[in-house]
Amino acid sequence: MLLRHTSKEVKVREGLTINPAKTCQPIGAMYAALGIHGCLPHSHGSQGCCSYHRSTLTRHYKEPVMAATSSFTEGASVFGGQANLLTAIETIFSVYDPDIIAVHSTCLSETIGDDLQQITRKAKDDGKVPEGKRVIFASTPSFIGSHVTGYANMVTGIAEQFAVSTGVKKNQINIIAGWMEPSDMREIKRLAKELGVNIVLFPDTSDVLDAPQTGKHEFYPKGGTTIPELESIGDSRHTLALGSISAEPAAIALEKKCKVPFETLEVPIGLTATDRFIMALSEIGGVSVPDEITAERGRLVDVIADMEQYFYGKRVALFGDPDQLVPLTEFLLDLNMKPVHIVSGTPGQRFEKTMREILDTRSPETNFKNGIGADMFLLHQWMKNEPVDLLIGNTYGKYMARDEDVPFIRFGFPILDRIGHSYFPNVGYSGGLRLVEKILTALLDRQDRDALEEKFELVM
Amino acid sequence: MGTNTHFPDPSVVREELIQKYPAKVAKKRAKSIIINDPQIIPEVQANVRTVPGIITQRGCSYAGCKGVVLGPTRDIVNIVHGPIGCSFYAWMTRRNQTRTESLTDANYIPYCFSTDMQEENVVFGGEKKLKQAIQEAYDLFHPKSIAIFSTCPVGLIGDDVHAASKEMREKFGDCNVFGFSCEGYRGVSQSAGHHIANNGVFKHMVGRDNTPTEGKFKLNLLGEYNIGGDAFEIERIFEKAGLTLISSFSGNSTISQLENSHMADLNVIQCHRSINYMGDMMETKYGIPWMKVSFVGAESSAKSLRKIAEYFDDDELRAQVEAVIAEEMPKVKAVIDEILPRTTGKTAMLFVGGSRAHHYQDLFTELGMTTVAAGYEFAHRDDYEGRDVLPTIKIDADSKNIEELKVLPDPELYNPRKTEAELEALKEKGLEINGYSGMMQQMTKKSLVVDDLSHYESEKLIEIYKPDIFCAGIKEKYVVQKMGVPLKQLHSYDYGGPYTGFEGAVNFYKDIDRMVNNPVWKLIKAPWQKTGATNGKSKGLEATYVTQ
Numbered sequence A: 001m002l003l004r005h006t007s008k009e010v011k012v013r014e015g016l017t018i019n020p021a022k023t024c025q026p027i028g029a030m031y032a033a034l035g036i037h038g039c040l041p042h043s044h045g046s047q048g049c050c051s052y053h054r055s056t057l058t059r060h061y062k063e064p065v066m067a068a069t070s071s072f073t074e075g076a077s078v079f080g081g082q083a084n085l086l087t088a089i090e091t092i093f094s095v096y097d098p099d100i101i102a103v104h105s106t107c108l109s110e111t112i113g114d115d116l117q118q119i120t121r122k123a124k125d126d127g128k129v130p131e132g133k134r135v136i137f138a139s140t141p142s143f144i145g146s147h148v149t150g151y152a153n154m155v156t157g158i159a160e161q162f163a164v165s166t167g168v169k170k171n172q173i174n175i176i177a178g179w180m181e182p183s184d185m186r187e188i189k190r191l192a193k194e195l196g197v198n199i200v201l202f203p204d205t206s207d208v209l210d211a212p213q214t215g216k217h218e219f220y221p222k223g224g225t226t227i228p229e230l231e232s233i234g235d236s237r238h239t240l241a242l243g244s245i246s247a248e249p250a251a252i253a254l255e256k257k258c259k260v261p262f263e264t265l266e267v268p269i270g271l272t273a274t275d276r277f278i279m280a281l282s283e284i285g286g287v288s289v290p291d292e293i294t295a296e297r298g299r300l301v302d303v304i305a306d307m308e309q310y311f312y313g314k315r316v317a318l319f320g321d322p323d324q325l326v327p328l329t330e331f332l333l334d335l336n337m338k339p340v341h342i343v344s345g346t347p348g349q350r351f352e353k354t355m356r357e358i359l360d361t362r363s364p365e366t367n368f369k370n371g372i373g374a375d376m377f378l379l380h381q382w383m384k385n386e387p388v389d390l391l392i393g394n395t396y397g398k399y400m401a402r403d404e405d406v407p408f409i410r411f412g413f414p415i416l417d418r419i420g421h422s423y424f425p426n427v428g429y430s431g432g433l434r435l436v437e438k439i440l441t442a443l444l445d446r447q448d449r450d451a452l453e454e455k456f457e458l459v460m
Numbered sequence B: 001m002g003t004n005t006h007f008p009d010p011s012v013v014r015e016e017l018i019q020k021y022p023a024k025v026a027k028k029r030a031k032s033i034i035i036n037d038p039q040i041i042p043e044v045q046a047n048v049r050t051v052p053g054i055i056t057q058r059g060c061s062y063a064g065c066k067g068v069v070l071g072p073t074r075d076i077v078n079i080v081h082g083p084i085g086c087s088f089y090a091w092m093t094r095r096n097q098t099r100t101e102s103l104t105d106a107n108y109i110p111y112c113f114s115t116d117m118q119e120e121n122v123v124f125g126g127e128k129k130l131k132q133a134i135q136e137a138y139d140l141f142h143p144k145s146i147a148i149f150s151t152c153p154v155g156l157i158g159d160d161v162h163a164a165s166k167e168m169r170e171k172f173g174d175c176n177v178f179g180f181s182c183e184g185y186r187g188v189s190q191s192a193g194h195h196i197a198n199n200g201v202f203k204h205m206v207g208r209d210n211t212p213t214e215g216k217f218k219l220n221l222l223g224e225y226n227i228g229g230d231a232f233e234i235e236r237i238f239e240k241a242g243l244t245l246i247s248s249f250s251g252n253s254t255i256s257q258l259e260n261s262h263m264a265d266l267n268v269i270q271c272h273r274s275i276n277y278m279g280d281m282m283e284t285k286y287g288i289p290w291m292k293v294s295f296v297g298a299e300s301s302a303k304s305l306r307k308i309a310e311y312f313d314d315d316e317l318r319a320q321v322e323a324v325i326a327e328e329m330p331k332v333k334a335v336i337d338e339i340l341p342r343t344t345g346k347t348a349m350l351f352v353g354g355s356r357a358h359h360y361q362d363l364f365t366e367l368g369m370t371t372v373a374a375g376y377e378f379a380h381r382d383d384y385e386g387r388d389v390l391p392t393i394k395i396d397a398d399s400k401n402i403e404e405l406k407v408l409p410d411p412e413l414y415n416p417r418k419t420e421a422e423l424e425a426l427k428e429k430g431l432e433i434n435g436y437s438g439m440m441q442q443m444t445k446k447s448l449v450v451d452d453l454s455h456y457e458s459e460k461l462i463e464i465y466k467p468d469i470f471c472a473g474i475k476e477k478y479v480v481q482k483m484g485v486p487l488k489q490l491h492s493y494d495y496g497g498p499y500t501g502f503e504g505a506v507n508f509y510k511d512i513d514r515m516v517n518n519p520v521w522k523l524i525k526a527p528w529q530k531t532g533a534t535n536g537k538s539k540g541l542e543a544t545y546v547t548q
């Protein structure tokens, strides 16, 4: 047993988190900043945080992840990190020449009380920011929220610090991507194009974290939302925020600053969440849904109908991030499956409420917990008490899956031991198909593996 | 092969590397970019702060302490006191393999423990939560030991992890609880954390159990962390040679082994950077000499075994060691002979760690490859230039605040394993007793040595030298590969290994052969991107298949 010390008996813990189902804010901020074209994320703290965040993102994407650090030493922690950040800004512009530096704080700089707004302004006043270049910032203390909060904070920073309203509306819709993969962002853009709606998607990590092999390292890859695009979001007619935790705060900020009205939707994972997304986009964009999209939807429904017997009643445990778990849970219910245990380390009542709404009518007995105390250790204990047929979550789930001998699907962040998430979307109807294929393969492989010889099926 | 003749002039390269930096930065970096001369080893600036904004390979003190030194011991519950991230990122990412004797033996390596500090803990202090966490870990697991690691905010808010540990240790009575002040901002890299970890392990673990172990040739293996099973291979060789391993520091180790380690008669040190403090302290307190060895490379492994036999000065052991080498070497030779024609003459660059950039040069030499440039991520001058320079190293503000333990001979346990005269005699024979001559004396003249290589410099070096392989870590992996050059990770081994000992050498030869000769590097350009492609012009094909 890999996790041999995990006992069945659940005891309430108040001090100790074991096997967390979340990580810290800055990694989310770093990821979001990579979705802006020509942007170098900068971690304002000691080197370790930046090194860890880059390493984890690199392992997840198997791609270069560039970011700089303020390299705090003891002196900086005592006297404040202003001098370090000013030096960093100067060094970065001369050596790495980005269009934008996106600074995020860390626990250390937050505990010291460094004021990023003041320091970045000083950098500008001192002439350390070359003409036409930008330094933006977001405060991302890790003792609040999770990596998802950090993502939301940076996206909010992007919206607030780039958007300008010229007074002349543009015929375009903003789509704020909640935490999703480059493949998902690519799919969102494709769907909007199919629909014929003019959008600005931000952030956008496609063509950044799925860059092609060309024999040349592009320090600033082709992708990412551009500065002119970001400046134009204040003139957009409407905003769609995909994800109430990771995207909505930016939409609110944008509405406040530039009066762009917004609507929040779930990340379009699964059939009904995608339906809502397509409906919303077609309504806001004033277009009718083309037949091709209806056909895509039809193919997904067709597969679900054809294979319904294999989904029915299958018990699933899942863990991950709120904006993915909500639509995924809904999708599992649409598939006639049974979400039994759900855990997310990210705190917040909003998520809890939405989950309850989904579960109360269709699966009130589901174990569900988020925030402090909602870790993978607890989930594992729940699984020992009420076993499941399938586990869905990030790579760390494979230890539980192996110990409990449960089929496992990798979903969420981070995925350190498989590829695919950067290339094949989970969103949209095609993403739905991919999920359905994964679920079926996992379940049917298991049935094949365990079948008695005389019960081994050729056709399934 | 005239190694240096077809390479660029290294002084020109150095200029090129620092050209783009602001003046102050360029001046500083120049001192860390050195043209080697193995005869008169030049001074390398090392273990100094990285300039803010530079994209560095380095991590933090916490990573060196918890991640490197303490992480591999399987039965300690390692609680990270701080916000969640620090513990999350160090969760199993270092591939420290471990093998318990039974299925019920304690092994906490697959677990991640954290106090998950919240805002109110930062504002009002986190000690209460820490003690609660220690209590819960004790109640749940009843471990032999609980270690506490401080992350950045802890030092600032003034939590006293040592006092909290002591209080809980005394409360439990049967669980050794101790803490580390390894906040990430201490020192300038992981290196500070190594030192802090050495101090803690020495203070709180070594010497707690005086039970003598059977065995004629008892030794500890220091600075071996069992990445990819490296320690397993060395254990196999030791056993075959009749050597008794008391404890490794710390790959595949247990608390009891570490607590009993002072009963050994020799410490062999693999990674000098991360663990040399322990060697020195054990020598002073218990009279155990240490000796630098390397089990990276087949020849180096054989050499290290012979040195150990020489140290114990026993003919039976010498004979056994020779027998082991005679048995292992032919298998290694069979493989290298087959591979050598495909790797000979190729070039490598190594920028990693605090000892690996040195050790792995031996493997490349065995492959017939030349190391054209190398450097460490977080080493000190002695790792480059040899320990002779130790007295001349200036103690700066960043090193000053890392505690140097005052160690005295133990009134009861101090027992010099060798007399002064014996030690001198061993040194005469060429054994590096309590010494290490560093990386540079082994590198060729005019090769390039760069400490704390930045991202910018690495791209420049690759453009200029076009090496056949580049060795570094995960952050560099895909950057370098995007440039069409394969990168071998020498922290995680790209999830392969072991690379130590004889079997490890064979693994490494095969991996490098596969990487430098992989057909994928020739597939980067699409056919239509190659010269001679029609580029959109119709070739004007004519129908050639005509029915009669």
Ligand code: SF4
Residues within 6 Å of the ligand: A024, A025, A026, A045, A048, A049, A052, A106, A107, A108, A142, B082, B083, B084, B085, B086, B087, B151, B152, B153
């Ligand atoms: S939790 Fe804080 S100190 Fe730890 S890695 Fe994250 S930002 Fe850094």
Ligand code: SF4
Residues within 6 Å of the ligand: B068, B225, B271, B272, B273, B274, B352, B353, B354, B355, B356, B491
């Ligand atoms: S080899 Fe490198 S990474 Fe490993 S312990 Fe030594 S210095 Fe650290």
